[in-house]
Amino acid sequence: MTTATLHPTAGARPLADLLTMLRRNLLRAVRYPALTSFTVVIPVLLLLLFVFVFGGAIGAGVTPGAAPGAEGRAAYLDYITPAILLFAVVGAAQSVAITAAMDAHSGIMARFRTMAISPGSVLGGPVLGTVVQGLVAVAVVLTVAVALGFRPGAGVPGWLALVGLVALVTFATTWLCVAMGLAAPSVETASNTPMLLTALPFLSSGLVPVATMPAPVRAFAEHQPFTPVVETTRALLAGTTPDGATALLAVGWCVAVAAVGYAWSRTLYRRERR
Structure with a gap:
């Protein structure tokens, strides 16, 4: 029996192993374009649907003074774009659940587990690869929104803060989806379980103000992770200073979700499958 078998981490080079696994994840994204394009196509379709089908009516409601029709659509485009960006993030995280399974x-x-590979790199590589894919997906969706008439007012500090927030949200949701993929009894189940995450942006302030919701739904929307993330993203895109408490809450949620996902993933990775 070799030393690597007795001690799988012997001779492991954490940084080199992490880069190798990152490269493996990115190559897989290229080789499975259907899975990769899902992270962009669905958010773009949602953006077009909500803006051009519902935007004329809803936009007049979410933005005081906006008239139904073209003015309402323009107003709703400004309102909904931050939420659609998060749909792209969730879509990227969902794909890693499938590949983990x-x-x-x-x-x-x-x-x-039997090779001289850093254990953290086996899971960390796909996570970092998904963060890269998530940032690319957000950039593509944002480009489409700009083509439709969205005009962000963020300056350089705002864009840097936005990139950091998007990367952090992607990092957190990806760790959670990795755990879901490892815990799934089949690959098919792994493709469905993270779908629960897609409901959270719908039940946040992303599509409509929480003040318009019934009391029980409003209470949930105000105390779930995506609402402070949406509000912080909206402020950054608009070029205004985010509310400090809201931004801190958004970061706190991300850190908590990432910690839970990481701990759960490591536990499942170390567990011998029967």
């Missing part, structure tokens, strides 16, 4: 059930992850 594929690795777990194909046996490649069990093989990794």
Whole structure:
């Protein structure tokens, strides 16, 4: 029995292993374009649907003084774009749940445990790769929104803060989705379980103000992770200073979700599959 088998981490180079796994994840994204394009196509379709079908009416309601029709659509485009960006983030995170389940059930992850590979890189590589994909998806969706008439007012500090926030949200949701993928009894289940995350942007301030919601729904919307993230993103895109408490809450939620997802993923990775 080799030393690597007895001590899988012997000789492991954490940074080099992490970069190798990151490269593997990015190559997989290129080789499975259908899975990758899902993170962009769905948010773009949602943007077009909400703006051009519902925007003329809803926009007049969310923005005081906006008239129904073209003016309402323009107002709703400004309002809804931050939420659509988060749909792109969630879509990117969902894809890693599927790939994590594929690795777990194909046996490649069990093989990794017997090799001289840094354990953290096996999970960390896909997470970082998904963060890259999430940022690219957000950039594409934002470009489409600008083409439709969205005009962000962010300056350089605002854009830097926005990139950091999007990366942090993607990082947090990806760790959670990795755990969901490893815990799933099949690859098919792994593709469905993270769908629960897509409901959260709908039940936030992303599509309509929480003040318009019934009391129980409003209470949930005000105390779930995506509402402070949406509000902070909206302020950054508008070029205004985000509310300090709201921004801190958004970061706090991200840190908490990332910690839970990381701990859950590491536990599942170390567990021997029967």
